[in-house]
Amino acid sequence: MASKITLEEVARLAGVSTSTVSRHLNGTHFVADEKAAAIEQSIQRLNYRPNLVARGLARGRTLTVGVLTQEIVSSFFNEAMRGVEDGLIGHEYDAIFASTHWERDDEAKRLASMEGRRVDGLILIHPGIDDATLDRHAQTVPMVVVGRQVNSRFVHSLAFDHGLGAQLAMEHLLELGHRRIAYIGGPTGRADADQRFTTYRHALQSAGIAFDPRLVAPGNYVEAGGLSAMTLLLDRGLPFSAVFCANDDSAYGAMLALHRRQLRVPDDVSVVGFDDVAHSAYCVPPLTSVKQPLRELGREAANAVVALIDGRKPPRGPMARLELVVRESTRALPMQSAKATSAATRQKATSRRST
Amino acid sequence: MASKITLEEVARLAGVSTSTVSRHLNGTHFVADEKAAAIEQSIQRLNYRPNLVARGLARGRTLTVGVLTQEIVSSFFNEAMRGVEDGLIGHEYDAIFASTHWERDDEAKRLASMEGRRVDGLILIHPGIDDATLDRHAQTVPMVVVGRQVNSRFVHSLAFDHGLGAQLAMEHLLELGHRRIAYIGGPTGRADADQRFTTYRHALQSAGIAFDPRLVAPGNYVEAGGLSAMTLLLDRGLPFSAVFCANDDSAYGAMLALHRRQLRVPDDVSVVGFDDVAHSAYCVPPLTSVKQPLRELGREAANAVVALIDGRKPPRGPMARLELVVRESTRALPMQSAKATSAATRQKATSRRST
DNA sequence: CTGTTAGCGCTTTCAG
DNA sequence: CTGAAAGCGCTAACAG
DSSP: OOOOOOHHHHHHHHTSOHHHHHHHHHTSSOOOHHHHHHHHHHHHHHTOOOOHHHHHHHHSOOSEEEEEESOSSOHHHHHHHHHHHHHHBTBSOEEEEEEOTTOHHHHHHHHHHHHHTTOSEEEEESOOSOHHHHHHHHTTSOEEEESSOOOOSSSEEEOOOHHHHHHHHHHHHHHTTOOSEEEEOOOTTOHHHHHHHHHHHHHHHHTTOOOOGGGEEOOOSSHHHHHHHHHHHHHTTOOOSEEEESSHHHHHHHHHHHHHTTOOTTTTOEEEEEEOOGGGGTSSSOOEEEEOOHHHHHHHHHHHHHHHHTTOOOOOOOOOOOEEEOOSSOOOOOGGGTTTOOTGGGTTOOOOOOO | OOOOOOHHHHHHHHTSOHHHHHHHHHTSSOOOHHHHHHHHHHHHHHTOOOOHHHHHHHHSOOSEEEEEESOSSOHHHHHHHHHHHHHHBTBSOEEEEEEOTTOHHHHHHHHHHHHHTTOSEEEEESOOSOHHHHHHHHTTSOEEEESSOOOOSSEEEEOOOHHHHHHHHHHHHHHTTOOSEEEEOOOTTOHHHHHHHHHHHHHHHHTTOOOOGGGEEOOOSSHHHHHHHHHHHHHTTOOOSEEEESSHHHHHHHHHHHHHTTOOTTTTOEEEEEEOOGGGGTSSSOOEEEEOOHHHHHHHHHHHHHHHHTTOOOOOOOOOOOEEEOOSSOOOOOGGGTTTOOTGGGTTOOOOOOO
16 A cells, blocks of 8 residues: 655655645745746656645635435436536536435435535535525535525525426426326425426316316326326226326336336327436437426536635526427327327227327 | 534533543543533534544544446446445445546546545446556555456456346347347447447357347447437348347337337337346336346445455455346247348338237 | 643745 | 745544
8 A cells, every 4th residue: 555645755855845835736826947847746756646635624625515415316316416517617626425315314414424524515406404404504614405495595595496397398288188187296295396286286277177186196206106106097097188297207107007008108198297307308208398407407506606615696697497398208189089088998999009 | 604613612611621522522432421421512512513624634534435437327327326325334434426427537537536535445436447557546545446357456346247147138039039139239348348249249159140240230328329229220121020238228229219110119129238227127118138236236345445444355255146137128039920020121010019 | 531742734824 | 935833623642
């Protein structure tokens, strides 16, 4: 284990003081060309790498921003994380990630750990921690929260209007002539999920369609949940020609359930998702979905923390908007079946796409 | 910005010396119950959090292991990362992640950064850096490499036998009666991809089937590549009843291409992937794939670095094996079409699943 | 058991 | 422009 070499050794070899080396390294002051060269040389020869830990202690800042996400195995969070990475390029900060697996305790622990590491700023993606706690922490370290509106003047929150997104999805379905539209929900109690559901009901109402609770099934944002939700819906035997899923992963599960019952998308039922995760452009059929520009969101978050750290006010630019990406999982309801045939009763029927 | 409080303040409030507080915190020595209580109390009152940076500098170890991955937006890498997280639970180490986006330069930079942060150990997932460089770094910091066999006695490598996996996939297809088996490759020059391809050829040979280069198309491990590869294959107009894809993402793309040409999986062509990424159980149809137990691999990697750090020899247990997970994207070739009908010429034909 | 005293490696006044 | 010296916050001998 080759011993780590230090600034002091470099200084000695170059015949200067440690402060000079430090200054040269950080460009804080001009250093005589001659000495600079000598320093450069000994750095090479010794293969010196500054100890960031010591530097962090001395400077009082670590040049790191901590990113807390719920789950690493998730295209959704990944996109945002990637955005953060992108956004940090060009700034002098590095990101370190940690995930909390939806456990509130874990979140608290990770948060503490990040603070212990003295990150200069924090980005929390869809945190579950309550506003008050967040507010408290934000008083100690610059914090931006992504995916949720936090009621605190210390934390900078970046969130989309999920209602608007759901609106887009519903309008699309309605315009295609669908009247019996089922809904597969997200985890209850989460603002974004609630918002989507509320909009689903409102949209129905605005279109003069009675809300039917039997057309909604609970989901949990993951494939398995979508699968069982759709199975439940189908088992109830009520007719519906389209389904709006609270997120893409649920939609995948729903599509598989449909497939298992020999029902075809979009011929038998149209499905629209939410998130427009990378995979959605490649599933069969490609999924119509509400795109959340997560990458961009991540980038904005990165810029915001850096601004916060620098004591600037984060630019409150016009945020990227949610938009509907129409693909092949939705189609207009054919006139003859506008009377809403029952998907359930058509199981195993032969209504195939006319070739 | 509430000022960060220090050990010293805690000590003062508790009326003891800093070392006593430190000892109590780390459990290095017994501390009188009375004082311990006082310390505990002032910690509470001041809401003290140890400064891990200072601690790291003083101890000479940071209790962190760095994890370098190629891409954060990838179910493949995610699984392994998650495994590392899991494997670290119970140990006193935290993981910090960084991704390098397949850029060799980025890799070097990140590696340097991790070393600068004085991580106690390093896990590199599918690094592109050459063996010699890896070997050099490994002499300074405990290192385990996942996904590749590194020729160095300093680095501990953990890799699967991709040849075996490919073997499994091919045997499955062959047993199902397929003779004309196409292949969609991975990025050239990468050991794992090369290994899979080689095995594809060998398996064909062993089965007495002539290798036909026109049945292989280049891919790049991502959906788009799989899509164009399959399109190319179809355009060549040669008959094939099955396709082996170098990884799952390619398979998704291939399945979409098939869908676009009105070809059905597995009725018209069977497809098998490699990796068995989480989503594969939920695509339509669920994909038959060679499972790489990445999660477990990540866990093992975590245990290995910890062992290495502690100066122990990492346990070389029997590693989890690759296995074939048979789902619904493959099926036996019906006898009558055993003479290998041309998928291409059947495009838009009506051969649908008999209902 | 506990206080005192040195550092860990680097930055940053403070004087030249 | 540059050296000396004083920390950053915590741990780890070293003496009680």
